[in-house]
Amino acid sequence: MAGHDLHTAFITGASCGIGAALAKALARSGLHVAIAARREPELQAVAEAIAREGGRATVVPVDVSDPVAVTTAVQRTARELGGLDLVIANAGVAAQRHSAKLRWDDCATMLGVNVIGATATLVAAIPAMVERGRGHLVGVSSIAAYRGLPKLAVYSASKAYLSAMLEGMRVDLEPCGIVVTDVRPGYVRTAMNEGAGRLPMELQPEQAAQEILDAILARKAVHAFPLPVAAAMRSAAALPRSLWTPLARKLV
Numbered sequence: 001m002a003g004h005d006l007h008t009a010f011i012t013g014a015s016c017g018i019g020a021a022l023a024k025a026l027a028r029s030g031l032h033v034a035i036a037a038r039r040e041p042e043l044q045a046v047a048e049a050i051a052r053e054g055g056r057a058t059v060v061p062v063d064v065s066d067p068v069a070v071t072t073a074v075q076r077t078a079r080e081l082g083g084l085d086l087v088i089a090n091a092g093v094a095a096q097r098h099s100a101k102l103r104w105d106d107c108a109t110m111l112g113v114n115v116i117g118a119t120a121t122l123v124a125a126i127p128a129m130v131e132r133g134r135g136h137l138v139g140v141s142s143i144a145a146y147r148g149l150p151k152l153a154v155y156s157a158s159k160a161y162l163s164a165m166l167e168g169m170r171v172d173l174e175p176c177g178i179v180v181t182d183v184r185p186g187y188v189r190t191a192m193n194e195g196a197g198r199l200p201m202e203l204q205p206e207q208a209a210q211e212i213l214d215a216i217l218a219r220k221a222v223h224a225f226p227l228p229v230a231a232a233m234r235s236a237a238a239l240p241r242s243l244w245t246p247l248a249r250k251l252v
């Protein structure tokens with residue numbers, strides 16, 4: 001495919017939402033995509049949709065919160081596809097709950113998928129990328145990474161972790177020829193927001209996928225979108241805590 005030298009990709013959370021839309025967009029751009037998630041029938045449906053359009057997809061059923069399983073899946077897929085040019089840690093879960101009512105089960109799931117899962121996915125890919133002297137790591141973080149958000153304390157902390165990890169990895173890995181992209185979407189209409197009314201400047205998964213694909217092809221370090229939401233969150237991040245706390249309380 002003209003315009004880029006990416007041939008293979010591994011993407012987690014590809015059974016629905018942003019991940020499925022991004023897998024289809026990558027396949028349309030000529031990449032052979034390995035699509036990972038827990039629900040095999042949903043992955044098969046995504047693979048069939050890709051095949052109908054003439055693309056190539058490999059289904060990889062895996063629970064990313066099991067670091068051994070995801071490490072094995074990434075490394076086995078790399079061998080099968082002759083190397084992975086692009087690895088995207090997209091799988092994520094969110095539970096919206098006031099901190100007074102937090103339940104450990106919800107916290108454990110978010111930490112298992114958003115923190116352990118994303119870390120294990122990316123770390124598994126690094127040795128082979130270092131050996132090849134090239135590769136591209138992507139983490140799907142969130143605009144929630146910019147500040148600790150009310151009712152989303154654990155979720156925003158998990159995304160702040162991911163964004164900080166990607167920043168550190170970028171410094172380490174750029175000299176090895178590896179690009180690292182931190183993607184921070186605003187609201188996207190997916191199962192994650194099921195039941196929520198209209199969200200500020202919400203995007204459809206296909207629009208988010210196009211934003212992410214463009215950021216990957218441009219080898220961007222960080223891409224937060226849509227622009228007005230990203231700008232508002234960057235301004236919020238610059239506020240002193242004495243202003244942020246009452247403002248955040250008012251927004252809830």
Ligand SMILES: NC(=O)c1ccc[n+]([C@@H]2O[C@H](COP(=O)([O-])OP(=O)(O)OC[C@H]3O[C@@H](n4cnc5c(N)ncnc54)[C@H](OP(=O)(O)O)[C@@H]3O)[C@@H](O)[C@H]2O)c1
Pocket residue numbers: 012013014015016017018019036037038039040042062063064065090091092093094113117140141142143184185186187188189190191192193
């Ligand atoms: N939607 C938004 O407004 C929004 C905004 C900013 C950032 N994001 C981020 O974007 C990413 C994608 O979210 P989405 O909105 O597309 O959510 P979604 O539609 O709920 O999809 C989540 C994906 O993650 C997978 N997943 C969940 N737990 C998993 C596990 N233990 N192992 C493997 N895969 C797992 C799910 O597949 P299975 O259930 O089949 O495993 C599914 O494919 C997430 O990281 C999310 O935090 C979303």
